[in-house]
Amino acid sequence: MIIDTHCHLDDERYKEDLDEVIARAKAEGVEKFIIPGADPSTLKRAVEIAERYEDVYFAVGVHPYDARSYDRAYLEQFVSHPKCVAIGECGLDYFRLPEDPAEIEAEKALQKKVFVDQILWAKALKKPLIVHVREASADALELLDKYAGEQGGVLHCYNADESLLKLAKKNFYYGIGGVLTFKNARKLINVYPKIPSDKLIVETDAPYLTPHPHRGKRNEPAYTKLVAEKMAELSDKELRDIAALTTDNAGRLFSLTA
Numbered sequence: 243m244i245i246d247t248h249c250h251l252d253d254e255r256y257k258e259d260l261d262e263v264i265a266r267a268k269a270e271g272v273e274k275f276i277i278p279g280a281d282p283s284t285l286k287r288a289v290e291i292a293e294r295y296e297d298v299y300f301a302v303g304v305h306p307y308d309a310r311s312y313d314r315a316y317l318e319q320f321v322s323h324p325k326c327v328a329i330g331e332c333g334l335d336y337f338r339l340p341e342d343p344a345e346i347e348a349e350k351a352l353q354k355k356v357f358v359d360q361i362l363w364a365k366a367l368k369k370p371l372i373v374h375v376r377e378a379s380a381d382a383l384e385l386l387d388k389y390a391g392e393q394g395g396v397l398h399c400y401n402a403d404e405s406l407l408k409l410a411k412k413n414f415y416y417g418i419g420g421v422l423t424f425k426n427a428r429k430l431i432n433v434y435p436k437i438p439s440d441k442l443i444v445e446t447d448a449p450y451l452t453p454h455p456h457r458g459k460r461n462e463p464a465y466t467k468l469v470a471e472k473m474a475e476l477s478d479k480e481l482r483d484i485a486a487l488t489t490d491n492a493g494r495l496f497s498l499t500a
Contacts, residue, residue, distance in 0.1 A: 244470055244485050245274040245492040246463040248331075248372065248398050248417055248445035251298065252277055252288040255449045255460055264295060267463035271485065273297055274498060275463055278331040278372050278398070280305040282313065285320060292325040299496070301328035301372050306335040309356040314363065321367065327496040329364035330372030331398060332357055334385075337376045353378075354385065361389045370495050371395030373414075379403040386412070396495060399447055400437075402430040410441045415495050417445045420453030420461065423472045434476050443492045444469050444484075 246267065256263055267275070277288040277300040288300040302321045304312045320326060334353050339346045364371045370393050375382040383405055394413025397406055399421065410416075416437050421427050444466055446453075452461035453468040467481075474484040492498065 243273040243489050244271050244444060244466050245276070245489050245498070246272050246446050246448070246466045247276050247396065247443045247492050247496070248278050248419070249275055249448040249463045250277060250280065250450075251275060251291055251448075251463075252284040253449050256462075260291070263462050263464075264298075267466070270464045270467040272463050272466050274492075275299070276301060276327060276372075276496065278328075279303040279317070280331045281308055282311055282316060285317070289320055289323060289325075292323075299325045299327045299498070301330050302326055303328075303330035303332040303360055303372065304356060305331050305374060306333055306353045306357065307338070309352050312356045312359070314359065321369075326369075327498065328370045328372050328395070329360055329367065330395065331374045332360040332371065333374035333376075333398075334378035334382045335374060335376040336378045350381070354381065357382075358385055358389055361385065364393065364395070365389070365391035368393050373397050374399070375401060375403075375406070379405055382406075383408065386414070390414075394495070396443060398445065399451065400430070402433045404433055404436065407433075407436060410438050415441045415443050415491060417443055418473060419445045419447050419469055420451040420457075420465065422469060422476075423453040424457070425454070431476065434473075439477075439487060440491060442473070442488055443495065444473065444488045
């Protein structure tokens, strides 16, 4: 069994064929799915999908690109749902910042404020975090080290920054996705063996970051198997071993039963 710990099934690109998407994933051994909460405008759809499919779960949160739309009062109505397993996808993303220096600092300050609020919220609820970090490792590490609780979380689409490996001691896991299969993924491939095996989980980030050999097409949870196969190759293990390992890890982090 494989768990896709990060797939945006609430995305419009699955609106017409979600049944088929899930069926293809099941045929490849993917048995459970977690929809991260990134955009508040699609959260109700994520909840509806989780209620429709027994093996689909969701998280509640706001992506750093949508920090201006963060409204915890709105999100709180969903967090007590029995299938809400985490807070996030939240974090810091400095990849697309304004050109004006004053605006840059304001944007960073806003992202940090919203991120910290979600960290503290997760801590209070004793729910794990789903963390997005892009070109902001130092600030993210500082905030997580200072504010995150023992419930930990996952560094979604782990960016191969070795400094973030320190967070394994704070019960953070490392989400490995399609990037590991890319030809230019040398940094991640080199860092991969340094990740504690009990902190590895697998994801697709579907519909984004489609793994080789399907790059350029819509990603979907069935391709989690391709990521797991690459992980098995790099770990010198069998696919079934990686599937069992990452399933146990994800089950422990998100309190999912078999």
